[in-house]
Amino acid sequence: MKIKQLEILGFKSFPEKTIIEFKNGITGIVGPNGCGKSNIVDAIRWVMGEMSAKHLRGKSMEDVIFVGTQNRQATGMAEVTMVLSNEDGRGPVAYSSFTEISVTRRLFRSGESEYAINKVPCRLKDIYDLFLGTGVGTKAYSIIEQGKIGQIISSKPEDRRSIIEEAAGISKFKSRKEAALRKIEATQGNLLRLADILKELQRQIQSMERQARRAERYRDLSSSLKEIELHLSSHDFLSCSQQLEAVESGLKQVQEQETLLAAEVSGKDAQVEQDRLLLIENERELQTLQEWIYERNNALQLQQASVDYKTREIESLNQKNEKLVQDIESIKGRLQNIDQSINESEEKQLSLDLEIGSLQESFDLQKQELEAIILSEKEISQKCEEYHQEWMRLLQNVTEQSGRKESLARRKIDLAGRIGKDQAEIDELDKLLSGQQGK
Secondary structure, three states: EEEEEEEEEOOOOOOOOOOEOOOOOOOOOOOOOOOOOHHHHHHHHHOOOOOOOOOOOOOOHHHEEEOOOOOOOOOEEEEEEEEOOOOOOOOOOOHHOOOOOEEEEEEOOOOOEEEEEEOOOEHHHHHHHOOOOOOOOOOOOOOOOHHHHHHHHHHOOOHHEEEEEEOOOOHHHHHHHHHHHHHHHHHHHHHHHHHHHHHHHHHHHHHHHHHHHHHHHHHHHHHHHHHHHHHHHHHHHHHHHHHHHHHHHHHHHHHHHHHHEEEEEEEHHHHHHHHHHHHHHHHHHHHHHHHHHHHHHHHHHHHHHHHHHHHHHHHHHHHHHHHHHHHHHHHHHHHHHHHHHHHHHHHHHHHHHHHHHHHHHHHHHHHHHHHHHHHHHHHHHHHHHHHHHHHHHHHHHHHHHHHHHHHHHHHHHHHHHHHHHHHHHHHHHHHHHHHHHOO
């Protein structure tokens, strides 16, 4: 390949687009000191991938962008395009069908860089690969600046070896070998990390298996415990139900007795009320008789003449009065009996109320115990559900870890195949290198 054309825009001392043609033969650039002859060489070196600002005679890579003058503004980017002739087809195999190969590099003041081959965006590595083994490059023998020949002559054999290898065309194979060795080293490092990861995963899987066994055992024990608790709760519920039925039956009997006693008390109260009314009538009658006797006594005092007659009437009235007194005494006795019956009924009512209160307290206590048993059963069911969810989560983790283990195993097999492929490529490169050295 030969340099056919060089386009420079905004690079160092070239603010405007400058095109330099390289025709057959020798092309020389002549000018006074400081006119920018060396900037053309720097542009060629820069477009081929030079990354050291020191080799481009600057402090930073931003120094290659035109900084401006009093009469010109600074540019925002530097761009260099180098056109190579490939009419003989001796260029890289990927570009053998092209008669021209253009390499472009741009640098913006923001620090962003762009690379292109035949106006197609590419990587810096693609540009390196394009010039590798062709004798053209930033560190190849194709660019020899002032003082470089004396440095090559006086340098050590090890330093001259890179130039000789580039001229012999084996630097490309050595670069590939180094890249393959770096890949193998990285792959070996990845294998070591994978081995560590597999070891850690195996340890975690063993731990998960132990936890899974514990969870399974816990599930069995929880199931047995739940059955036992359900059986016990059922037994307690039946017992409480029977006790509740007995209490309700006793309460019903007590209520029936209370109804009967209330009816009896009501009858007694009615009888007492009748006796009181009768007593009131008797008292009224007695009062009437007493008034009548008083009147008669007054009449007896007024009528002394009729003493005998009145005396007989008085005796009759006295007899009647005695009879009334006896009746009153009888009524009083009946009233005492009624009061005693009322007191007995009240005592019975109080005893029944106490018995009903005791039965109600026993019923409330048994009802509270039943509610506590039901609440405890709900809490146990909730805990069993939480343990079941935890077991499902552990089972899912074990499944995920098994999937990761299988994925890592497949990846290990793939890496082993890649290592074998890279090793075969290295062996082939070693054979080619040995053949080139033998020539």
